[in-house]
Amino acid sequence: MSDNIQNLQKSLSERLPQCSVKIRKHGGVELNSSKENLVGVLAHLREHFGYRHLSHISCVDWLEQNQFELVYILWNYESRIQLFVKVRLARENGSGISIRHLWPQADTYEREIAEMYGLPFDGNENPRELILEDWDAMPPMRRDFDTRAYSKEAFYDRPGREDAKDVRSVISGRSGEEIPEIAIPYTRK
Amino acid sequence: MEMNDKDTLTIVEHIKNFARRHSLFVLAYGTGCGAIEVPPTMTSRYDAERFGIVGRATPRQADVLLITGYLSVKTLKRVIRTYEQMQNPKYVIGFGSCTINGGMYWDSYNTIKVLDQYMPVDVYINGCMPRPESVISGFIKLQQLIKAGKADGWKKYQENLDWYRTNQKKVIKNWNMPDYNW
Amino acid sequence: METLKTISGYFATIGVAFTVGFLFMGFSRILTARVQNRVGPPIYQNLLDIIKLWSKESAINHGLMQHLGPAFAVTASVTTLLFIPVLRIGNWFQNFSFEGDLIFLLYIMVFGQLGMALGAGQTGNPNSAIGVSRGLSQVVGYEIPFVLALTALMVYHETTSLHEIMAAQDSIGAWNIFVNPFAFVAAIIAFLGMTHYTPFDVPFAPAELASGPPSEFGGKYLGMMMTSGSIFAFAKLTLFVNLFLGGASNLLELLAKTLALYLIPVIIGIVTPRYRTEQAIVFFWKWPTAFGILSILWVVWMR
Ligand code: SF4
Numbered sequence: 289m290s291d292n293i294q295n296l297q298k299s300l301s302e303r304l305p306q307c308s309v310k311i312r313k314h315g316g317v318e319l320n321s322s323k324e325n326l327v328g329v330l331a332h333l334r335e336h337f338g339y340r341h342l343s344h345i346s347c348v349d350w351l352e353q354n355q356f357e358l359v360y361i362l363w364n365y366e367s368r369i370q371l372f373v374k375v376r377l378a379r380e381n382g383s384g385i386s387i388r389h390l391w392p393q394a395d396t397y398e399r400e401i402a403e404m405y406g407l408p409f410d411g412n413e414n415p416r417e418l419i420l421e422d423w424d425a426m427p428p429m430r431r432d433f434d435t436r437a438y439s440k441e442a443f444y445d446r447p448g449r450e451d452a453k454d455v456r457s458v459i460s461g462r463s464g465e466e467i468p469e470i471a472i473p474y475t476r477k
Numbered sequence: 478m479e480m481n482d483k484d485t486l487t488i489v490e491h492i493k494n495f496a497r498r499h500s501l502f503v504l505a506y507g508t509g510c511g512a513i514e515v516p517p518t519m520t521s522r523y524d525a526e527r528f529g530i531v532g533r534a535t536p537r538q539a540d541v542l543l544i545t546g547y548l549s550v551k552t553l554k555r556v557i558r559t560y561e562q563m564q565n566p567k568y569v570i571g572f573g574s575c576t577i578n579g580g581m582y583w584d585s586y587n588t589i590k591v592l593d594q595y596m597p598v599d600v601y602i603n604g605c606m607p608r609p610e611s612v613i614s615g616f617i618k619l620q621q622l623i624k625a626g627k628a629d630g631w632k633k634y635q636e637n638l639d640w641y642r643t644n645q646k647k648v649i650k651n652w653n654m655p656d657y658n659w
Numbered sequence: 660m661e662t663l664k665t666i667s668g669y670f671a672t673i674g675v676a677f678t679v680g681f682l683f684m685g686f687s688r689i690l691t692a693r694v695q696n697r698v699g700p701p702i703y704q705n706l707l708d709i710i711k712l713w714s715k716e717s718a719i720n721h722g723l724m725q726h727l728g729p730a731f732a733v734t735a736s737v738t739t740l741l742f743i744p745v746l747r748i749g750n751w752f753q754n755f756s757f758e759g760d761l762i763f764l765l766y767i768m769v770f771g772q773l774g775m776a777l778g779a780g781q782t783g784n785p786n787s788a789i790g791v792s793r794g795l796s797q798v799v800g801y802e803i804p805f806v807l808a809l810t811a812l813m814v815y816h817e818t819t820s821l822h823e824i825m826a827a828q829d830s831i832g833a834w835n836i837f838v839n840p841f842a843f844v845a846a847i848i849a850f851l852g853m854t855h856y857t858p859f860d861v862p863f864a865p866a867e868l869a870s871g872p873p874s875e876f877g878g879k880y881l882g883m884m885m886t887s888g889s890i891f892a893f894a895k896l897t898l899f900v901n902l903f904l905g906g907a908s909n910l911l912e913l914l915a916k917t918l919a920l921y922l923i924p925v926i927i928g929i930v931t932p933r934y935r936t937e938q939a940i941v942f943f944w945k946w947p948t949a950f951g952i953l954s955i956l957w958v959v960w961m962r
Contacts, residue, residue, distance in 0.1 A: 420551070442586075443590045446577065446592070500704065534870045537877030538874075564715050564878040593826075
């Protein structure tokens, strides 16, 4: 298995010199591409390395670096090695490139990312909402979106009980047991 | 004479009330994860049909709307529409802590937290999720309320329609359905 | 005095039919529950359902035809019932039966379904439309063996009067179920289609069609349909008892015979899965139709 991965890494770096290839700690191979090369790289992997299956497209929000990272997860049925193709995009006014022509199911993932992160895809003009309905605030999966504040503002909160007491102290008061030492830091005064 | 009239009326009312509380058609519309507790309630182990509780597939024929758990805003719109299509008298059972105070989705951006702000709830069943025993005990509570004539959420809904609509329209931004659905 | 007695007879017939109908349905629910290892509802549950539906305070309607549809269904059931002699002997419960009532019944029995189809069509619910189309296709399926079986009986007894068929069975000393078993098989399979129990319940399939034609009917309309269903179930059973089991001379005998007949679709319904429409039609046109033709040949051979 590890032998296979070494071979794959070697041949990948030979054939795709524009990408950096490395073996991941937890299995699989990681490939960093640039936005311009992405479609070519994916098509090449699909045609010549047997990566015929697109498992998922996921998006990571690197707020500190002001970037989005798309991760294309591919699977090879013969070698059974997972491949992660990563590409960094600008967070503000950036856009991804649609790969609907390679894998039709990419459409769903792209729509989801466009809806949840506000990252449009060139070539995927499918504007329909996927999960949300009539959403008009910041895309909710962005890290700077404060879901708690939003829900406080948008939805009614049921007020808590007036006599809100700590469960442990009530029980210990009733049964006369000591609160164990380990629980004291978590007990409300 | 008048006394007599009154008596016959109450007897008819008694019969109606008895039939209403012993024949509860439940709309088989699962909204949240609690819906998974409904099949065991209905089938061999807990057998809710003993109490005259049976599932119905359309809102027109149903008496009880089970809100089985969290409601996303998207589902809420459909649920309101469904509720308004049911025929009076109709009852709502809120199922699980999500309907009471948000439960584990209390800070989610897309689920409502307090169901009775948006539609009248006759009985709440707490638990996350409630077991079939508690579901049945909730139904029995509803039967007691009907017997006492207190399960009148549908009347409150008609009387306070404006208040409910304001609340509903606050979360449902695109209200592209008729204002009066039933 | 005579008129009063006849009129009270009509009402008594309807009352008996309704009571027996809902009790049988309750019984079938209990039986189903016992097979599934449940306790099941009380036997009068269907009556409670009907009272509750009638006491609903609102009933939505989408137009005139939706009023008329359930009304048609009730009318058709009551008419069917009143044209069937409920008992073999005596004056009571004879109602409107006349020479040639069998032919009339063949027509009037479909009437309720048509009324329901019209009413369901008005509601504009796609599920109703699908259910109606499936239900009417199924009618096309089971009418053929049914008519073949009835023709065999009519030819054999040389009469179209239910009353004479019953009397003939009495004088021969054998029920038609033994005289012409092929006709019975053909007719009873058609009966399964008529009752809409499980193998042939695709027009009403609640899991896929949201209960089909009545899916937009609530409150009183549904109550009306369930009332008509109870009456119609009894009417059909009585008709079959008259045709094949020699009729009944008192109500108790009638009850026993109808119950025995009613158990057939119920028990078959409990243990079988559902046919699709085209499978149902193919089935009806294959086996029961073959039996129907056989029954006619049998009659020709016997005579
Ligand atoms: S209360 Fe619990 S089980 Fe019920 S919907 Fe909420 S999270 Fe799910």
